[in-house]
Amino acid sequence: MLKENEDSIEKFHNINNLYGIAASPGIAIGKAYINISKQILNISKSKIDKSQINNEIERLKVAKKEVNSELKDTQEKISQKYGDEYCDIIDSQISILNDSEIEREIFEYVSENLLNIEYAYKLIISQYIELLEDSKSEFFRERISDIREIKNKVLFKLLAYNEKSSNESIKDEPKIYIAKYLTPNDIIIHSSENIVGFVAEEGGLTSHVSILARTLDIPMVLGINKVTNIIKSNENIVLNANKGVLIRNPGTNEIKEYREEQKKHFAIEKIFIQHKNDPTITKDGKTIRLAANINLPVELNMVKKYGGDGIGLYRTEYLYLMKNDLPTENELFHEYSHIVKELPNEEIVIRTIDLGGDKMYLKFGEELSKERNPFMGYRAIRICLDKPDFFITQLKAILRASHYGKVKIMIPMVSTIEEIINAKKYIQKAKDILIKERKPFDENIKVGILVETPSVAFLANRFAKEVDYFSIGTNDLTQYMLAVDRGNEKINELFCHYDPAIIGAIKLVIKGAQSNNIKTTICGEIASDPIATILLVGLGIDTLSVSPIFLGPIRTVIRNISYKESKKFANKILKMETRQEIKLAIRREFDKNFPDWEKNYESLLK
């Protein structure tokens, strides 16, 4: 059975192109770097002489010292690139590495059993990993990956005495990181080194890691089946993340072509930067606000580089996900006010925490209870209303940051009017506490909701009376309207923003907002798709909030279309019956308006 499996991988092996999902656009050229804990290490068990004990012990000390200095380097790079907030990730690895009690245990083992240090180290660390694997708590089991990573790093160093390890030998060249799955921490840690692209076996287009990669402008392809078994470390590869392809053994000409494409990409980037201050007005004078979606403060650089009307969606989950502990009010305030102070004249829409129950249980130190339907389960505002202290901590931090600029609060995952009323009560409570604490905030802070459930879209006219603005999250709205799990690769085809029901729902929301004199933003994936811009403008959207890398393309589209024509086009689309029909019509309309787009901006088209 196993043999058969290996054969089929071997067959697949010979195909030069491996296909996955284009998760973050761009081209990366480099050598494969297989995630270190994936590599099989051949640790032999060999007897040593009594006289060698000290030498063995010394070898481990040297190896650990080297790993330690590498970790410190990484930490320094993370701090420079992303700020001190993210150094926590490495801190816990360093303290595991330098555990002196474990070191003593290993030395004792070597002296008593007269065995080589590699074997002793692997044996003892593995025993601890096994103990942790026994643990019922998912939260602590997460630490296993930290420990494994450290273990393999040290073993690699020990082995390097005899042979250069496969990954280390290419240290200074650009590398493409390949793993079974990726975490936000992986992206932060490795993109601060010379990793120029990411590949993983698991994950769909809208997973957190792909959003992070897009915002950091790093090419990423997800969902390549068995890629860690197929690709060998050190292999030359090209990652064409515009098309979702990993190319093995690229020829000299092929590499040349991709380098050209990269160059073109940079040239386009230059044009967008030149035009970053052009107002986003249609040819016939309608202003569409163009804002940016961000996850991390570091992305402000991109927003400034490409120009945008503030932040239309600041996702606040990363601080919660990256820290080992729950962030405190002051930590949150520090982060939020940093962003507000950077853009004091622009609107900053801060979304309250939008995490699923799976992540949050862990943070609350509760046992993880597996939900049968996590996307319809304990998440986002539902958690916040269930844990008021937790919610108020974040609200206080947002309110305090509002003192320094124009901040708006956005509540995600709302499905009933009561949730809005209750959320507003807590906002009031947070304000009352701040008054008592004599901390300043914007008393007229605006509160809006992320429209992403069918119930809100259906009764938008009524929900609009309770809030100051709407922002449509098309990813979740599509998932809930069409009942399609957006993370499920098997039904990726069914997930489509251009379904008539989705377009109809967007129109309904805009109408509901207009009749109550409030504004509507679209901050979902569809807003970052240049091909969809004509339709969205035609439907009457006020603001488009996009990934920073798409600010340039979307600005270009807005400035070159007519609102009147777009409205006519949108009305035509609203009458169509199938998504195929809609997709085709949108594509045609786009090509009619921008016949040279593909030639000029090919690498930006999704």
Add this chain to the structure above:
Amino acid sequence: MIEKEFEILNHQGLHARPATALVSLASKFESDIFLIRDDKKINAKSILGVLVLAAEHGCKLKIQASGIDEAAAAAAIIKLSKDHFGMDEKD
């Protein structure tokens, strides 16, 4: 030898940062200090050991200290646990 019991008050359990605080406190004492949870007995001066306990909120751990400063060591650890291991936490 002295044995004492304490409860983990931290909401997120004995995680990286509180565990580090515990280890650095334990390391200041001469005595051998062990922490016991069910059938797991680990050295309190080892971060890996403490993590392996996977001690979540509300779980009870036994301290077993032996040496010249065993009483002081146990008392200090219990005090630290009551202090949420120095974490800035709100109930």
